[in-house]
Amino acid sequence: MSTNPIEILPHPLFLTSPLSEVQEPKEYKYFGNLDTLFAKTDAAEIVASNSDGEFTVIKKVIDEFLHITHDHCSGNPDQESSVYIQIRMTKPTQNWRIPRWHHDGRYFKPDPSCTEGGKYVTTLLGPPTLFLKPSSTLSSYALRDNEEWKNAQRESGNEKLRKIVDDALKEEERVHVPFGSIVWFANMWKGTADGSAAVHSEPDMSDSDRVFVTVMYGSEVEIGDLCHSWEVEYQV
Numbered sequence: 371m372s373t374n375p376i377e378i379l380p381h382p383l384f385l386t387s388p389l390s391e392v393q394e395p396k397e398y399k400y401f402g403n404l405d406t407l408f409a410k411t412d413a414a415e416i417v418a419s420n421s422d423g424e425f426t427v428i429k430k431v432i433d434e435f436l437h438i439t440h441d442h443c444s445g446n447p448d449q450e451s452s453v454y455i456q457i458r459m460t461k462p463t464q465n466w467r468i469p470r471w472h473h474d475g476r477y478f479k480p481d482p483s484c485t486e487g488g489k490y491v492t493t494l495l496g497p498p499t500l501f502l503k504p505s506s507t508l509s510s511y512a513l514r515d516n517e518e519w520k521n522a523q524r525e526s527g528n529e530k531l532r533k534i535v536d537d538a539l540k541e542e543e544r545v546h547v548p549f550g551s552i553v554w555f556a557n558m559w560k561g562t563a564d565g566s567a568a569v570h571s572e573p574d575m576s577d578s579d580r581v582f583v584t585v586m587y588g589s590e591v592e593i594g595d596l597c598h599s600w601e602v603e604y605q606v
């Protein structure tokens with residue numbers, strides 16, 4: 371298991387964005403069997419119909435993203451037979467001018483027999499997710515018993531609290547994420563060999579449309595557990 375909570379996968383998903391414009395904010399989510407997702411076309415249809423992208427190109431990019439990330443997962447096929455995918459299409463917003471530095475928490479009860487968890491992200495259009503490089507100063511700041519950090523986590527919409535944290539982390543180096551890259555990062559609950567998790571944030575998207583894609587794999591029991599806590603249907 372890695373000790374780095376952030377990994378940029380070796381090959382970019384694409385060099386040129388498969389779309390250049392989003393019509394309106396829209397979200398797609400799917401929870402269920404991975405093979406069923408490959409057989410479905412609704413994710414690509416939603417993205418293509420809400421942008422200037424072509425359906426066949428979008429479907430190819432989404433499928434490629436799933437293939438690459440699923441191959442990268444270190445679990446066995448049974449452990450990673452299920453998936454949670456989210457595609458978030460947004461118009462420019464002022465919401466993220468101040469970063470919301472945070473760790474991701476626990477999404478589902480981890481199956482003890484499963485290996486590394488974590489999440490994969492990419493951006494089909496617009497700026498990539500921000501990540502801070504792991505450092506000793508960062509890990510000694512981003513702790514539950516640090517009031518500044520804790521308060522900003524509790525009230526993530528509060529820009530004053532976010533600003534305090536952002537100022538405190540100003541000297542921390544950001545990870546350069548080349549456009550079109552796929553990033554894997556560790557959550558709080560599973561973390562890495564040394565228990566660390568990635569500190570990340572939405573990027574400033576005040577002047578660009580954005581299409582963000584994230585995926586998590588798990589066993590049927592794990593993704594089923596997520597469905598149970600979010601009260602959504604697991605698709606077989």
Ligand SMILES: [Fe+2]
Pocket residue numbers: 472473474570
């Ligand atoms: Fe997050």
